[in-house]
Amino acid sequence: xxxxxLPDIQQNGGAQLMFDMLxxxxxxxxxxxxxxxxxxGDGLTQHHFGALNHLVRLGDGRTPLEMARAFQVPKTSMSxxxxxxxxxxxxxxxxxxxxxxxxxxYLTTAGRQLRDNAINTIxxxxxxxxxxxxxxxxxxxxxxxxxxxxxxxxxxD
Amino acid sequence: xxxxxLPDIQQNGGAQLMFDMLxxxxxxxxxxxxxxxxxxGDGLTQHHFGALNHLVRLGDGRTPLEMARAFQVPKTSMSxxxxxxxxxxxxxxxxxxxxxxxxxxYLTTAGRQLRDNAINTIxxxxxxxxxxxxxxxxxxxxxxxxxxxxxxxxxxD
DNA sequence: ATCATATAGTACGATATCGAATCAAACAAG
DNA sequence: CTTGTTTGATTCGATATCGTACTATATGAT
Numbered sequence: 001x002x003x004x005x006l007p008d009i010q011q012n013g014g015a016q017l018m019f020d021m022l023x024x025x026x027x028x029x030x031x032x033x034x035x036x037x038x039x040x041g042d043g044l045t046q047h048h049f050g051a052l053n054h055l056v057r058l059g060d061g062r063t064p065l066e067m068a069r070a071f072q073v074p075k076t077s078m079s080x081x082x083x084x085x086x087x088x089x090x091x092x093x094x095x096x097x098x099x100x101x102x103x104x105x106y107l108t109t110a111g112r113q114l115r116d117n118a119i120n121t122i123x124x125x126x127x128x129x130x131x132x133x134x135x136x137x138x139x140x141x142x143x144x145x146x147x148x149x150x151x152x153x154x155x156x157d
Numbered sequence: 158x159x160x161x162x163l164p165d166i167q168q169n170g171g172a173q174l175m176f177d178m179l180x181x182x183x184x185x186x187x188x189x190x191x192x193x194x195x196x197x198g199d200g201l202t203q204h205h206f207g208a209l210n211h212l213v214r215l216g217d218g219r220t221p222l223e224m225a226r227a228f229q230v231p232k233t234s235m236s237x238x239x240x241x242x243x244x245x246x247x248x249x250x251x252x253x254x255x256x257x258x259x260x261x262x263y264l265t266t267a268g269r270q271l272r273d274n275a276i277n278t279i280x281x282x283x284x285x286x287x288x289x290x291x292x293x294x295x296x297x298x299x300x301x302x303x304x305x306x307x308x309x310x311x312x313x314d
Numbered sequence: 315a316t317c318a319t320a321t322a323g324t325a326c327g328a329t330a331t332c333g334a335a336t337c338a339a340a341c342a343a344g
Numbered sequence: 345c346t347t348g349t350t351t352g353a354t355t356c357g358a359t360a361t362c363g364t365a366c367t368a369t370a371t372g373a374t
Contacts, residue, residue: 014292015284017295018284018295021295021302024299024303025185025189025302026186026189027306028186028305029183029186030186030228032309033183034229064352065351065353071184072187072191074332075352075354076331076332076354077332079355081330084329096352099352100340101339101352102339102352125312127171127175129308130171130174133305137301137304138171138174138175139174140297142177144294144298145181148185148290151286151289153184155282155286200358202360220322220323222323231361232323233323234362236324237360237361240324256321256370257368257369258323259321259322260323317372318371319372319373320369320372321368322367323368323369326366327364328362328363329360329361331361332357333357334356336356337355338352338353340351341348342347342348343349
């Protein structure tokens with residue numbers, strides 16, 4: 001058996017680089033998720049916060065499917081997340097007047113407040129991290145991450 | 158009410174940058190996880206693969222707790238993941254001869270093969286992505302991601 | 315030796331994730 | 345209109361995640 005037949009990613013230097021990068025990204029995502037959720041309390045998850053934040057930033061009155069696509073999650077997952085938010089009265093779901101099958105999602109006052117509180121709670125952690133990480137580095141990395149995200153996104157079947 | 162009292166992350170330019178970066182990282186992690194798991198089949202998750210890969214790369218005979226720490230997950234989660242791997246006979250769990258409370262995790266032949274197959278299956282996708290993304294950019298981003306990961310990691314309580 | 319405390323791991327319960335199946339409404343073709 | 349297909353959303357079931365509580369062993373102090 002030749003050495004080159006071994007499934008050894010070390011032999012594909014470039015692939016190794018990408019593997020390592022995606023691995024670091026996975027760990028960072030894991031850590032920041034844990035950090036966020038420890039600040040949110042209740043049973044709120046990253047997805048709950050993400051949905052609220054999305055509605056604040058891009059405006060509410062969106063459909064669940066639209067949100068599922070924005071977050072790259074299956075629509076069943078979004079359905080569940082929205083049900084959790086509705087149960088806590090952080091959003092309202094009303095029938096879509098333009099499509100009898102659909103719904104539209106609106107923030108409640110409590111929903112906006114919870115999102116604002118969460119941001120106020122977390123921002124100091126983020127701000128404290130910035131000078132340590134380096135604002136220049138952050139500025140440099142962000143566009144590259146966007147490029148990678150777009151690329152991965154379009155590689156989806 | 159003054160405008161500056163609004164909880165608006167736009168007013169903290171630096172924080173916004175970090176938020177956006179972590180957001181992109183979260184989406185990329187999500188996409189690459191989905192990609193990986195679609196290639197793994199069965200009910201195998203990212204964590205299952207990660208555990209097998211860890212054991213191959215750093216050597217087996219490790220303890221569950223050690224692995225939980227390496228992956229930044231609670232030990233109960235690691236316990237569940239390892240139980241899934243053992244049920245599929247991809248690992249063996251034996252009592253730790255040096256600690257009556259503990260166990261040691263060993264790969265089975267099937268476990269090694271599954272990990273190797275997974276890597277062989279995924280590598281072409283990764284390699285195809287590299288020239289598009291740019292090897293230079295990847296080399297530039299990786300150390301910065303490591304720095305961010307280390308920083309987030311040490312910020313954990 | 316005894317007892318208190320710490321540590322490795324598991325059991326269990328609440329909730330989350332997500333694919334398959336389902337249902338209702340919209341739409342398209344004739 | 346009628347029928348077939350597509351689309352928005354939910355239900356259901358299997359599995360995952362993770363906090364709390366628990367068991368068993370180890371360790372440290374006296």
